[in-house]
Amino acid sequence: MKVGIIGSGGREHAICQSLIKSSKISKIFCFPGNAGTSEIAENIDLDLEKFEKLKEFIIKNNIELIVIGPEKLLVEGLVDYLEKFNIKVFGPNKKASQLEGSKIFTKKLCEKFNIPTAKFGIFDSKNSAQKFIQNSNFPIVIKADNLASGKGVYICNNYNDGVVAIDEIFNGKFGKARNLLIEEFLNGEEMSFFTIHDGKNFKCFGTAQDHKRVLEGDKGKNTGGMGAYSPSRLINEELEKKIIDKIIKPTLKGLREIGSSYKGFLYTGLMIIDNEPYLIEYNVRMGDPECQTILPRLLTDLNEIFIACCEENLKNIKIEWSNEKSLCIVICSKGYPDNFEKYVEIKNLNKIKLKKNEFVFHAGTSKKRERIFAIGGRVLNFITLSKDFGIARETIIGNITKLNWDGGFYRKDIGHKVIK
Numbered sequence: 001m002k003v004g005i006i007g008s009g010g011r012e013h014a015i016c017q018s019l020i021k022s023s024k025i026s027k028i029f030c031f032p033g034n035a036g037t038s039e040i041a042e043n044i045d046l047d048l049e050k051f052e053k054l055k056e057f058i059i060k061n062n063i064e065l066i067v068i069g070p071e072k073l074l075v076e077g078l079v080d081y082l083e084k085f086n087i088k089v090f091g092p093n094k095k096a097s098q099l100e101g102s103k104i105f106t107k108k109l110c111e112k113f114n115i116p117t118a119k120f121g122i123f124d125s126k127n128s129a130q131k132f133i134q135n136s137n138f139p140i141v142i143k144a145d146n147l148a149s150g151k152g153v154y155i156c157n158n159y160n161d162g163v164v165a166i167d168e169i170f171n172g173k174f175g176k177a178r179n180l181l182i183e184e185f186l187n188g189e190e191m192s193f194f195t196i197h198d199g200k201n202f203k204c205f206g207t208a209q210d211h212k213r214v215l216e217g218d219k220g221k222n223t224g225g226m227g228a229y230s231p232s233r234l235i236n237e238e239l240e241k242k243i244i245d246k247i248i249k250p251t252l253k254g255l256r257e258i259g260s261s262y263k264g265f266l267y268t269g270l271m272i273i274d275n276e277p278y279l280i281e282y283n284v285r286m287g288d289p290e291c292q293t294i295l296p297r298l299l300t301d302l303n304e305i306f307i308a309c310c311e312e313n314l315k316n317i318k319i320e321w322s323n324e325k326s327l328c329i330v331i332c333s334k335g336y337p338d339n340f341e342k343y344v345e346i347k348n349l350n351k352i353k354l355k356k357n358e359f360v361f362h363a364g365t366s367k368k369r370e371r372i373f374a375i376g377g378r379v380l381n382f383i384t385l386s387k388d389f390g391i392a393r394e395t396i397i398g399n400i401t402k403l404n405w406d407g408g409f410y411r412k413d414i415g416h417k418v419i420k
């Protein structure tokens with residue numbers, strides 16, 4: 001069968017690499033993919049905002065399954081659109097995607113179902129928000145309601161930081177803002193918790209710890225993710241049960257009440273305080289770089305899992321994992337997350353001979369006449385599986401040293417909480 005993957009990041013290359021191992025798959029199309037996916041799939045450059053063009057391509061090429069990586073098209077309703085034409089799509093519909101598309105939607109759901117989360121208020125004017133923070137304790141968290149690629153969150157240490165955040169959000173930095181959210185600051189350790197859903201049932205799909213800050217020691221600006229390790233050091237049976245019972249099941253109940261089920265990956269972003277989970281945010285997709293970190297540990301055929309999800313048959317699939325630990329380091333273009341140069345050539349990729357349990361997934365790369373260029377902020381993901389996080393990191397750093405690419409930088413301390 002033929003499959004299509006939408007997206008161009010490390011997450012989508014990792015999904016592509018997992019799917020290509022399935023004996024049932026004859027061909028994969030990536031929309032638009034990157035230099036890495038072009039080695040194992042056909043990259044197709046279409047205007048993805050034009051759903052009709054995509055639908056025509058899918059039907060003309062007999063693509064039997066579409067997997068959507070990034071959130072934007074989910075929030076815009078691509079799943080609902082394609083399903084009208086009887087196309088199998090792995091991903092949540094527009095209603096369910098509000099879990100990521102509107103922070104206020106999720107907070108109201110938490111309130112209704114007693115889901116543990118930071119205390120919050122919703123404000124519809126600069127004045128009312130400013131007045132509130134005059135009498136607040138700091139730090140405090142101020143968030144834009146809508147999708148902001150992880151950038152619409154301000155941790156404010158004093159009143160003046162708060163005024164800047166409120167101004168920027170209401171002045172439209174993240175799109176037209178009717179409301180913003182002010183939240184209590186939760187002081188704990190973060191964990192990414194993944195589940196996979198078929199509309200009726202769900203299964204756990206691993207945990208990971210992302211490293212969002214650009215500099216070593218978790219300092220500097222927030223990024224899309226500089227590296228991750230899996231499993232998280234925080235997970236245990238009791239905590240997993242609490243996350244499912246107190247957070248995920250009530251959320252699914254809330255969705256059912258508004259007439260929606262959930263199909264696809266669900267990424268639950270948590271703050272863990274004394275083995276208690278608090279919901280920070282939902283993402284209606286796999287994490288990036290968590291996906292690149294988790295998928296190499298998967299032993300079950302990913303295509304079978306996706307098909308089972310589209311056919312409400314997940315309960316009959318046993319999802320199996322390797323026991324090894326996984327670590328991922330992301331190489332970024334110098335200057336990221338601010339301005340960086342594009343079209344810098346990456347020369348030595350073919351000098352890296354990957355051993356079993358070592359992987360390189362591309363992100364912002366493009367191939368022109370057999371040469372590979374960096375075109376994005378996050379460029380390459382290096383992953384190694386090992387019994388030991390420390391050995392995994394050493395192996396990766398050895399591979400990155402062989403690459404010797406002077407257009408990029410990376411954090412050498414990924415996994416510092418689990419590596420002595």
Ligand code: AMP
Nearest residue numbers: 118141150153183184185186269280281
């Ligand atoms: P979000 O986009 O909601 O995940 O927020 C981005 C990051 O801000 C999270 O990964 C946390 O590190 C931090 N954050 C968000 N909300 C809170 C909160 N209530 N307390 C502490 N940190 C937070």
Ligand code: GLY
Nearest residue numbers: 210225287288289
């Ligand atoms: N790793 C963070 C994210 O995917 O949003």
